[in-house]
């Protein structure tokens with residue numbers, strides 16, 4: 001018999017698998033192993049078994065250890081990661097290891113938190129509770145409880161009686177029950193189940209459409225304004241699927257141990273949002289096991305949650321982008337909340353987009369995927385409606401479109417949005433009289449206000465009024481931001497810091513001016529204008545501790561804060577019933593940014609912040625200060641008309657042939673010395689040109705941010721009207737590049753469907 005050769009994926013920057021001998025250990029595909037590599041041992045994953053190798057068998061080494069106590073990764077997951085690695089032109093081994101919890105990348109067996117679970121034998125199933133004497137009260141209760149449910153864990157037994165575990169063991173002794181070890185499920189303090197609202201017509205329509213085809217692949221775009229009840233739609237879908245699965249497995253005929261037949265993955269953009277959603281889901285779906293997966297969990301918590309997902313124990317999994325690569329044996333539905341959010345795109349190593357991977361995963365499993373947003377990504381909108389002006393029949397209806405146009409709580413009206421022309425009024429510390437008056441009114445009425453400004457620090461520019469010198473970062477092509485509290489200048493790109501100079505380093509003049517507003521300055525200005533107001537600031541500087549945001553939000557809810565000043569951190573998800581005014585300043589530069597996605601993003605952000613005003617029964621108002629009140633973006637925003645703005649943007653994109661009308665990829669490169677970057681990109685450019693005539697390859701250029709963290713940057717843009725042509729070119733190009741010596745002298749990466757240029 002030929003020796004089995006193990007094909008092993010390792011975390012090394014080479015796009016290939018490595019051959020090892022099993023050394024007599026029975027190893028399964030998906031198993032985690034330790035192998036000798038170079039002079040040390042490395043963790044690897046067995047992804048295949050073969051009976052031959054391109055290398056001489058005698059030269060192959062044996063694996064050092066196999067972690068056979070751990071459940072192997074399933075084939076579905078391996079193939080999803082493989083597909084993604086190929087699609088995003090990234091080494092499979094690195095992609096696979098990066099998808100695992102940190103504990104599984106360490107050289108040690110993964111410890112799992114276990115507990116015993118009890119299940120009845122046939123004998124126990126038929127036993128008559130009445131035959132047990134009344135004095136053995138606990139034994140009777142445990143037997144009765146087991147007869148009514150599939151199994152009971154130790155934690156569940158504890159809720160019956162403090163001696164219930166002993167009783168369960170006694171049942172095992174009698175031959176009535178058997179026990180086995182399962183993963184421990186955390187006991188989450190019981191939350192009062194909240195009542196179920198009556199769905200409105202639009203919500204009902206959405207739920208009905210999706211459930212009609214709930215066991216087949218379909219992508220749904222749930223487009224609903226903020227507060228329209230999208231989350232409620234998610235909850236109904238989850239209930240539908242989980243209850244259906246429960247009714248099928250919770251029978252004596254099918255006593256599958258700890259094996260609920262359905263899992264639902266809910267992706268959320270940021271860890272800030274998971275606690276709220278988690279609390280809402282727990283309150284409404286208390287009978288199901290829910291875990292979260294995000295970066296603020298401890299390593300051991302993350303591993304434990306991941307194992308609960310992998311074993312099928314957790315039925316609801318809420319996670320940030322990486323959780324799209326969690327093994328989920330019973331996955332039946334994927335929900336992506338705030339699907340337009342750019343945090344779904346990974347910006348380094350494998351530059352995947354969790355939404356796109358989710359679509360692939362759902363298609364392969366033949367399950368639905370629901371994308372929810374008030375302001376869908378233009379790509380998603382295009383897939384749902386096509387270009388209406390061109391009645392583009394190919395694209396329209398690729399996704400099912402479901403719209404929620406009304407706020408769910410009857411009394412909650414959409415806020416009124418006013419744009420104030422800053423060129424026509426006298427500004428007081430950068431604020432218009434209208435905005436100041438509106439603020440005073442809110443204070444008098446004891447209502448709350450929110451100020452949105454997308455820039456932290458005191459002011460974005462330090463300017464010499466004599467010679468126009470501007471403080472800039474030596475390591476990046478960017479200006480240094482003034483942080484007055486700490487008397488420092490800081491680069492927000494690389495973290496570089498220095499003291500604020502006393503005089504201009506260029507001409508010696510002492511007249512250095514902080515110019516423009518950041519959150520700190522706005523906070524200070526408001527405190528001067530409105531000395532009685534209680535003001536809180538929310539940005540990355542003020543929210544460094546894990547619970548600082550929660551504390552501030554609690555204070556807002558307890559009416560201990562009148563005015564909140566903050567960045568986009570505040571824009572999402574939070575629901576403040578007494579907040580009736582939103583002020584927006586200094587967003588104009590996004591209107592004319594060279595980044596073609598800037599206006600799409602600004603519109604989404606402003607719709608989000610506007611959605612914070614008037615969530616309950618009080619009417620809300622939004623005041624935006626701008627030099628361009630008649631800009632198309634503001635016109636659409638005033639009407640809160642995402643559709644018309646999205647359709648306008650689509651037309652523009654079609655005219656200039658930008659995504660989603662074409663498919664693009666960037667080859668990015670950086671080095672200390674731009675000459676190396678140039679040499680590398682020139683090589684790649686010439687190769688790409690010669691490899692395909694279907695793909696348009698642009699000359700190497702420098703991005704807007706030419707220098708970042710001391711590295712000189714450049715890129716080559718490739719564009720095609722068909723995705724396969726682009727993918728084919730990329731894989732040829734990447735293997736050409738890998739074989740070149742120059743590739744080792746620069747840092748390079750392929751970015752498929754880049755969000756930033």
Ligand code: ADP
Pocket residue numbers: 197198199200203224225226227228229230231232233408409
């Ligand atoms: P979204 O996710 O679209 O922002 P939510 O699901 O959070 O909206 O709903 C906004 C508010 O309306 C929540 O307080 C929610 O409990 C409530 N709500 C949702 N659907 C209904 C309904 N059908 N009837 C009454 N209240 C509802």
Ligand code: ZN
Pocket residue numbers: 464465466467468469504505506507508509
């Ligand atoms: Zn000067």
Ligand code: ZN
Pocket residue numbers: 473474475476478491492493494495496709
């Ligand atoms: Zn810098």
